[in-house]
Amino acid sequence: MTLVRARSVKEVADFVQARVLGDETTRLTGIASVHSAGPGDLIFVDDEKHLDSALESRAAAVITGDFATGKPSSKPLLLATQPRLAFARAARLLCPKPQRKPGVDPSAIVHPSAKLASDVSVEQRVVIGEGATIGEGTQIGAGSVIGAKANIGLNCDLYPNVTIYPSVRMGNRVIVHSGAVLGSDGFGCVRDRATGRYEKFPQVGRLEIEDDVEIGANTTIDRGALDVTRIGRGTKIDNLVHIAHNCQIGEDVVIAAQTGLSGSAVLENGVVVAGQVGIADHVRVEAGAILGAQCGVPSNKVIRGKGVVFWGTPARPLREYLKELAVLARLAKKD
Numbered sequence: 351m352t353l354v355r356a357r358s359v360k361e362v363a364d365f366v367q368a369r370v371l372g373d374e375t376t377r378l379t380g381i382a383s384v385h386s387a388g389p390g391d392l393i394f395v396d397d398e399k400h401l402d403s404a405l406e407s408r409a410a411a412v413i414t415g416d417f418a419t420g421k422p423s424s425k426p427l428l429l430a431t432q433p434r435l436a437f438a439r440a441a442r443l444l445c446p447k448p449q450r451k452p453g454v455d456p457s458a459i460v461h462p463s464a465k466l467a468s469d470v471s472v473e474q475r476v477v478i479g480e481g482a483t484i485g486e487g488t489q490i491g492a493g494s495v496i497g498a499k500a501n502i503g504l505n506c507d508l509y510p511n512v513t514i515y516p517s518v519r520m521g522n523r524v525i526v527h528s529g530a531v532l533g534s535d536g537f538g539c540v541r542d543r544a545t546g547r548y549e550k551f552p553q554v555g556r557l558e559i560e561d562d563v564e565i566g567a568n569t570t571i572d573r574g575a576l577d578v579t580r581i582g583r584g585t586k587i588d589n590l591v592h593i594a595h596n597c598q599i600g601e602d603v604v605i606a607a608q609t610g611l612s613g614s615a616v617l618e619n620g621v622v623v624a625g626q627v628g629i630a631d632h633v634r635v636e637a638g639a640i641l642g643a644q645c646g647v648p649s650n651k652v653i654r655g656k657g658v659v660f661w662g663t664p665a666r667p668l669r670e671y672l673k674e675l676a677v678l679a680r681l682a683k684k685d
Contacts, residue, residue, distance in 0.1 A: 357444055359411050359426045362392065365443045366436040368413065372426030376410055381441050384409070392444065394437035413437045447507075450489045461498075479516065497533070503561070515573065521561035527589070529568040533557040536572040536579075536595025536613060551575060553595065560584075566591065566607070575613070582619070600637070612649075620656075628663075641665060 360374035379390035387393050387409035394413040395404040404412045405423050413428045413436050430436035450471040454460060458476040467486040476490050479498035487505035494508050497516035504522040512526050515533030538551035555574025559581045566589035573579055575595045582601040592610045600619035609623050612631040621635050624643040633647045638656030646663030647653060653660055659668040
């Protein structure tokens with residue numbers, strides 16, 4: 351990737367708090383993988399077994415770990431405790447996201463009572479409802495709809511065709527990718543036992559999204575039925591995820607694509623959820639637990655074990671799951 355402007359190795363090292371071995375004046379003009387790097391590119395390697403390939407590449411400099419100390423190199427090395435993290439931070443310095451031009455496009459429809467900070471960017475065909483508030487530095491992509499009394503914080507970035515329902519509250523530096531729908535009604539129905547027909551249960555609660563959350567494309571998050579659905583600070587949600595009404599998602603949670611959470615599920619801080627996981631209603635996943643791909647968690651289940659990987663349906667610790675598979679394999683051989 352070509353950068354906005356070149357930076358010296360020293361500038362990058364100071365920014366990511368890395369120690370430099372070699373020429374600090376080398377200019378960096380791009381970032382790349384080891385295999386695609388060209389002259390001027392910065393690359394990273396976080397495993398010693400890949401270090402030789404990195405040093406033999408065409409890259410200008412390498413972010414790596416202390417294991418590279420004493421290794422002969424014609425390139426400057428930036429030694430970091432966490433090379434992958436340092437590379438991610440360096441990328442923010444070297445190729446910052448382009449800023450959209452502040453102002454409201456003439457095709458946008460903004461209610462007179464809406465409050466927009468002076469440097470907000472509102473693109474083509476955006477609709478902003480009555481009493482909505484949008485903070486400084488926020489960018490609203492083309493075709494997005496911001497409902498009445500929605501409150502969007504500072505420096506948020508909404509990509510095209512995002513729908514924010516009325517009264518949603520969003521913190522600062524939130525990123526919402528295209529097609530996401532935030533604050534829609536939950537799936538709540540009451541069955542009339544006399545007739546067998548279903549009637550809608552009230553969906554009049556709120557959705558609150560805290561600071562530094564990222565929400566993927568075509569993800570949907572429902573408002574609470576009577577209370578609140580909450581997404582905690584720093585949580586990262588992939589594409590095509592559904593979070594139902596009254597769910598409580600803690601801080602620094604990671605949820606991968608095609609996962610679904612039923613109503614009133616709770617994910618505590620630091621939980622990791624892999625792709626295509628199904629979480630039933632009133633489940634609690636305690637802090638730091640890891641749900642492997644395609645596992646299922648039945649209603650009212652409590653998952654606990656910081657750093658423990660759970661797998662299968664119903665979800666159980668991976669070691670236990672693998673033992674069960676081994677027993678089944680032996681039984682199959684006996685047949």
